[in-house]
Amino acid sequence: MSFNLNTILRPNIKNLKPYSSARDEFKGEASVYLDANENAFGSPLSQAFHRYPDPMAYAVKMRLSEIKGVPARNIFLGNGSDEAIDILFRSFCNPGVDNVIIVPPTYGMYEVSANINDVQIKRVNLTEDYQLNLEGIAEAIDKNTKLIFICSPNNPTGNSIKREDIETLLANFNGLVVIDEAYINFSRQKTFIQELTEYANLVVLQTLSKAWGLAALRVGMAFASEEIIEIFNKVKPPYNVNEASQKFALEALRNVDQVNDWIKEILKERDALVLALRNFDFVIDIYPSDANFVLVKTADADGIYKYLTEKGIIVRNRNKVELCEGCLRITVGTNKENQALINSLKKLKDD
Numbered sequence: 528m529s530f531n532l533n534t535i536l537r538p539n540i541k542n543l544k545p546y547s548s549a550r551d552e553f554k555g556e557a558s559v560y561l562d563a564n565e566n567a568f569g570s571p572l573s574q575a576f577h578r579y580p581d582p583m584a585y586a587v588k589m590r591l592s593e594i595k596g597v598p599a600r601n602i603f604l605g606n607g608s609d610e611a612i613d614i615l616f617r618s619f620c621n622p623g624v625d626n627v628i629i630v631p632p633t634y635g636m637y638e639v640s641a642n643i644n645d646v647q648i649k650r651v652n653l654t655e656d657y658q659l660n661l662e663g664i665a666e667a668i669d670k671n672t673k674l675i676f677i678c679s680p681n682n683p684t685g686n687s688i689k690r691e692d693i694e695t696l697l698a699n700f701n702g703l704v705v706i707d708e709a710y711i712n713f714s715r716q717k718t719f720i721q722e723l724t725e726y727a728n729l730v731v732l733q734t735l736s737k738a739w740g741l742a743a744l745r746v747g748m749a750f751a752s753e754e755i756i757e758i759f760n761k762v763k764p765p766y767n768v769n770e771a772s773q774k775f776a777l778e779a780l781r782n783v784d785q786v787n788d789w790i791k792e793i794l795k796e797r798d799a800l801v802l803a804l805r806n807f808d809f810v811i812d813i814y815p816s817d818a819n820f821v822l823v824k825t826a827d828a829d830g831i832y833k834y835l836t837e838k839g840i841i842v843r844n845r846n847k848v849e850l851c852e853g854c855l856r857i858t859v860g861t862n863k864e865n866q867a868l869i870n871s872l873k874k875l876k877d878d
């Protein structure tokens with residue numbers, strides 16, 4: 528058995544004739560555009576937004592291609608990586624028939640997106656040290672298993688998944704292995720985007736929402752074979768990345784140095800935060816992090832969470848998540864914000 532994209536594609540998608548927009552049908556330069564029913568007079572704004580955006584966000588992809596060292600034809604851009612997750616379900620999973628594997632504790636959207644698309648979820652929990660249970664995954668795979676979602680560095684645990692284990696899945700699974708690298712910019716581990724020629728069943732997700740500081744723009748990326756990217760483009764809404772997002776993303780992508788400086792600073796702050804947190808009696812464990820957050824096991828997650836909220840400090844309470852009992856997930860903030868957190872925690876005993 529070996530991987531064959533055509534056998535995992537949904538028949539309705541294989542036969543789909545995609546919507547052809549005005550900007551798809553005429554791509555060149557012209558002086559008069561009367562083809563898309565836009566308002567030719569302009570926008571009631573200081574900037575022009577009266578023309579539909581480039582459906583393929585080509586300029587942004589070209590810049591990303593330079594930064595990432597991956598050809599533009601291997602890049603999909605979505606309205607957040609959440610859109611790429613949804614498109615994976617809609618392209619490859621027949622509702623009520625197919626299933627996907629997730630490895631909790633992990634990012635919640637895989638499951639929500641599966642539920643929206645009426646696709647069965649098979650859960651194979653991570654081990655106690657938050658690594659893959661490869662035997663369990665092998666047992667869970669059946670002929671209708673289309674996708675396996677691996678988040679690395681993982682949210683909410685912060686650790687990276689062992690590369691050899693992911694490679695084992697890539698080499699042996701006949702569906703798609705989706706590696707969510709939302710936090711890769713903070714990690715010491717190597718990205719998988721250079722392995723696209725090696726593995727036809729690899730999909731890597733990244734985003735501009737975290738290290739790039741553009742969560743509000745909603746720009747997510749998927750990296751995969753040209754054939755997979757073509758399917759994504761067929762299924763996506765025609766203008767899924769809006770003009771404001773394309774414009775600002777392009778501008779931001781010129782400031783790689785600024786982002787790299789912030790990453791260094793965030794990692795420094797993370798290490799300082801970990802050291803400071805270790806001093807508290809109620810901190811039982813702090814898990815090693817390759818991301819811009821730390822997962823902290825405490826003696827009373829609900830109590831500390833509530834206390835911090837009252838001080839105006841919001842962390843993520845993961846107490847109810849299996850394998851994360853007692854845990855708070857804390858994003859690394861600015862030095863001032865981290866100090867505010869530590870100072871409040873110091874006063875916890877007195878209150």
Ligand SMILES: *Cc1c(COP(=O)(O)O)cnc(C)c1O
Pocket residue numbers: 606607608609610634678682707709733734735736737742745746747
């Ligand atoms: C934050 C996050 C994302 C980002 O999603 P966007 O829709 O691109 O903002 C994706 N995956 C994981 C694991 C995340 O934590």
